Amino acid sequence: MKKAATLPKEQLMDGIASFLKALADPTRLRILHALQGGERCVNDLLAELPCSQANVSKHLALLRAAGIVEFRRQGVQIYYRIADPAVFAICGVVCGALERSLDGRREGLKMGKTAFAAGARA
Incomplete structure (x- = not known):
């Protein structure tokens, strides 16, 4: 069942x-x-x-x-x-999520670069 x-x-x-x-x-x-x-x-x-x-x-x-x-x-x-035009809403949601993900990765890369630069100065 x-x-x-x-x-x-x-x-x-x-x-x-x-x-x-x-x-x-x-x-x-x-x-x-x-x-x-x-x-x-x-x-x-x-x-x-x-x-x-x-x-x-x-x-x-x-x-x-x-x-x-x-x-x-x-x-x-x-x-x-x-x-069904709703397919474009789905694509829009995916594009927004990808953009946020890429922004987060860029921020992570900046923080990593800053951490490496600080370590090089120490």
Whole structure:
């Protein structure tokens, strides 16, 4: 019984991990950044990204499978857009945490440098 009760939580954790894993790639983050300005076709994205068409298409398929992007067909073109703009809030939180972490590291480096300088004078 207890194992069955934890199954939904495990599925939720797996879903969160899959979603975050889809975001954990610089090319996919660049694609999201490009799509922040509105929907784009693969050719539009190729003009903005240093990638091959096959590479961009592969990353778009992964983002689509994760539910992060959606698409629509118009003739032979496929246009991609963000499925839920909340993904940008997630990216913003990560950017803020990274900035604070880097600030802390810089402060730690300054303190370490000061400590070494004080030791050299002693």
